[in-house]
Amino acid sequence: MYLALEDYSRPQSIEACLRLLQQPPQPAALLAGGTDLNVRGHEELRRVIDLQALAMTEIEALEGGVRIGAGSTLREIQEAPALQGAPHAALREAAAAFANVAIQNRSTIGGRIAVERPDQDLPPALAALGARLQIYRLINGVVEEQVIDYPLGDAARAVLRGALIRAVEIPAGVTRSALRRLGRTAVDRPLATVAAARAGEQVRIAANLQGPGAADLRRLSRSEALVTEWRGRLPENWRSRLRESLLAELNPYGDAFAGGEYRRDLSATLALRAVAAIHGEEETG
Numbered sequence: 148m149y150l151a152l153e154d155y156s157r158p159q160s161i162e163a164c165l166r167l168l169q170q171p172p173q174p175a176a177l178l179a180g181g182t183d184l185n186v187r188g189h190e191e192l193r194r195v196i197d198l199q200a201l202a203m204t205e206i207e208a209l210e211g212g213v214r215i216g217a218g219s220t221l222r223e224i225q226e227a228p229a230l231q232g233a234p235h236a237a238l239r240e241a242a243a244a245f246a247n248v249a250i251q252n253r254s255t256i257g258g259r260i261a262v263e264r265p266d267q268d269l270p271p272a273l274a275a276l277g278a279r280l281q282i283y284r285l286i287n288g289v290v291e292e293q294v295i296d297y298p299l300g301d302a303a304r305a306v307l308r309g310a311l312i313r314a315v316e317i318p319a320g321v322t323r324s325a326l327r328r329l330g331r332t333a334v335d336r337p338l339a340t341v342a343a344a345r346a347g348e349q350v351r352i353a354a355n356l357q358g359p360g361a362a363d364l365r366r367l368s369r370s371e372a373l374v375t376e377w378r379g380r381l382p383e384n385w386r387s388r389l390r391e392s393l394l395a396e397l398n399p400y401g402d403a404f405a406g407g408e409y410r411r412d413l414s415a416t417l418a419l420r421a422v423a424a425i426h427g428e429e430e431t432g
């Protein structure tokens with residue numbers, strides 16, 4: 148229940164939205180699909196700013212890649228013509244993996260990025276695909292636009308505080324991507340998620356397991372370098388060599404759902420499968 152709520156607005160422009168976000172009454176929050184905000188964190192809110200009138204729902208193929216409006220739902224991401232095909236498979240798999248269909252119909256990609264939870268599928272997919280964010284902030288009363296790399300780590304994540312995420316840009320160049328995850332049931336939160344993408348010979352691998360906060364999403368750079376070195380032709384013993392590298396590099400958290408060691412082993416297996424998928428190899432092990 149929004150018991151402290153004093154003001155509910157639906158601004159027609161980004162500037163009006165950002166001004167409302169800073170003006171009293173405070174605290175204030177943006178409302179997109181509401182699947183997180185309507186469940187938790189709203190009790191003390193005195194102002195809610197509904198993003199619906201900004202209509203940030205485009206999903207379009209442009210010369211440099213695909214642009215996804217922050218208000219696009221997980222369902223729309225799965226079905227968008229611009230995101231069909233091998234390069235964006237990890238994104239579709241992440242959107243489809245998410246909870247149940249009712250949630251997929253409401254949850255937006257902007258809301259997903261803004262909420263810090265470790266049990267996420269989209270962030271590893273976005274990191275592996277080299278996503279960029281178009282954001283707007285009000286600095287000294289002036290609206291500023293920025294395009295930033297998808298943020299990894301605490302410092303980069305701080306950039307998002309007080310910002311409106313307008314769109315996600317997936318650059319062209321990736322030829323194949325894959326996401327592998329495991330939850331206890333098909334509609335449960337993931338215990339581990341790993342995504343991999345290939346752009347020419349360069350391989351990116353991202354996992355969201357390094358601590359109990361979304362800010363701990365990390366690229367597995369040593370393992371990426373190892374696979375990239377193989378230049379698309381995986382050697383006979385690639386699975387054992389990559390597993391060794393992954394296990395050394397992964398530092399997963401443990402919680403009531405799964406222990407850290409279990410997550411480490413599971414994540415290595417999921418990463419091997421994702422790497423096999425982007426190379427057209429059989430997914431064993």
Ligand SMILES: Cc1cc2nc3c(=O)[nH]c(=O)nc-3n(C[C@H](O)[C@H](O)[C@H](O)COP(=O)(O)OP(=O)(O)OC[C@H]3O[C@@H](n4cnc5c(N)ncnc54)[C@H](O)[C@@H]3O)c2cc1C
Nearest residue numbers: 177179180181182183184217254255257258259261312336
């Ligand atoms: C049954 C159920 C199961 C769920 N399962 C999962 C799960 O497995 N994994 C998981 O991670 N989450 C899960 N969630 C949480 C929730 O669905 C996600 O966090 C969702 O992606 C939030 O998106 P939204 O559009 O609904 O955001 P909202 O709830 O509208 O907003 C959430 C936050 O994001 C901010 N925000 C929204 N849009 C923007 C924007 N464009 N720019 C800046 N800030 C913005 C808001 O200010 C707010 O603080 C679940 C929720 C439910 C109810």
